[in-house]
Amino acid sequence: MNARAATVSASGRSHQSEGTLAIHRTLPEEVPVALVFNGTTQAVMMASPADLADFALGFALTEGIVTDPSQVDDFEIVEHAQGIEARFLLEDGRAKALSARRRFMAGPVGCGLCGIDSLDQALRRVPRVTSDLRLKVAEVARATDALRRHQRLHDMTRATHAAGFMTSGRSVFMAREDVGRHNALDKLIGALAHEGLDASQGAAVMTSRLSIELVQKCALAGIPVLVAVSAPTGAAVRLAQEAGITLAAFARSGGFDIYSHPHRITDEAPHVA
Template identity: 60%
Template sequence: MIGTKPSGTVPATRVHAEGSVFAHRTLPEETPVAMVYDGTTHAVMMASPADIEDFAAGFSLTEGIVTRIDQIASSETIAHDRGIEARIWLSGPRAKALTARRRTLAGPVGCGLCGIDSLEQATRPLPALHRQGPVLTADEIASATDQLCDWQPLHDLTHGVHAAGFLLPGRGVILAREDVGRHNALDKLVGALARQGLDAGRGAVVLTSRVSVEMVQKCAMAACTILIAASAPTLHALRLAEEAGITVAGFTRGGSFDIFSHPQRLKNETRHVA
């Protein structure tokens, strides 16, 4: 049976220069999760089997299946021998829109990007967020990924998962979610924010990963205007961020960071950030 707990302990042999020793390792679980809308499977992702309701809500929002959390009429999580189903029922208008979207896809073969034709998905129009968003101090951005470390219990156990956190100006990181997939962690965070009635546009998303195209797209769909990452953005991700009006800070660690786009959301201070 596929695991439904986020981690498990297995035996291992630790090999080093002096020889080997028996050990135990706690490793992250990876489980197929099917997003099932109104009885039809839309996508299947490999994910950590935790916070599935947040995952379903966030995926629905960041993929444009719904535009507001109240357009999800109801949902439930069902565990099977081979994985987990997130069953989601949509309100009338959104259900019709998804049915029409499926109908246009009958026949063509894509590469499996969430059930949408791959080229269309990769270039989908994003909301324009140029005039929105909070302003952060350099210290708030520089310390963001360090703060996120305090919200990663699964990583502390396994050293094998990503995290996405939400930073509010003046308060720091107030919420985070973890997953084996960086996209899944972000979807779970977006879902958790929506389900708790928190406006993603009031703060910044903080990532343990690099910034890829999908991460910019998901932040734009969530109306979050600041993306802070421990690693690098891709060039294509930066082009999308510039167009959408999203501030991207990368290489955020050790008290420093690089601002790549829309620096107007960095508070004008005497501190110089190279």
């Protein structure tokens, strides 16, 4: 388990209308995390140094490097002075598939597509999500407020994103935080896989805008509903329509907008044939 702290203390001076004063604040830490598969670095991402086993597995799943945790023969976190390595040993079949599909990335925290080597990869096709999940309007309307109660790192720093998971009849019960919204979602997806939870029976709840990369990750993880406090991009809406994902945005103050596949969020009784 990684021992690096997720926060750091910093001193400074605050200039306000009423004057200047000395301050001491808690800030989020970010470190380079190398995702290494069978001895070869696949990506280096700037991330919060917490829940890195979840992050690494979530990244491996949402990048299609593995399709199931059982395909990982061994895993370890190795710390270096300059950063952290998350080392995977893959079973032979996945190692050969990865060798045939090399993708090198250097990802800043705000970017989920940096370093890809073709435009086709940016708009990659994803599997269509199927699920019988149904959520009530009130559950979705309260989702981001429920997520807020899981944001311990944000409470300390005011500078991190969170991704949470909720199911029908159960508010957000699992969440992960990171300086990057893509990293937070990867951590959540990895945590679901580690716990053996069925991603198709719940919704991901985000503190960020809804970009196409988040929709791609949910599609690959099989998550049928994506809820966020902010706006979606046009590309995210188009991909959600194609991928069978319900997109709910501007989820705050007890309301939200639905942009795709609204049948999963309703207060209507199901029709019985």
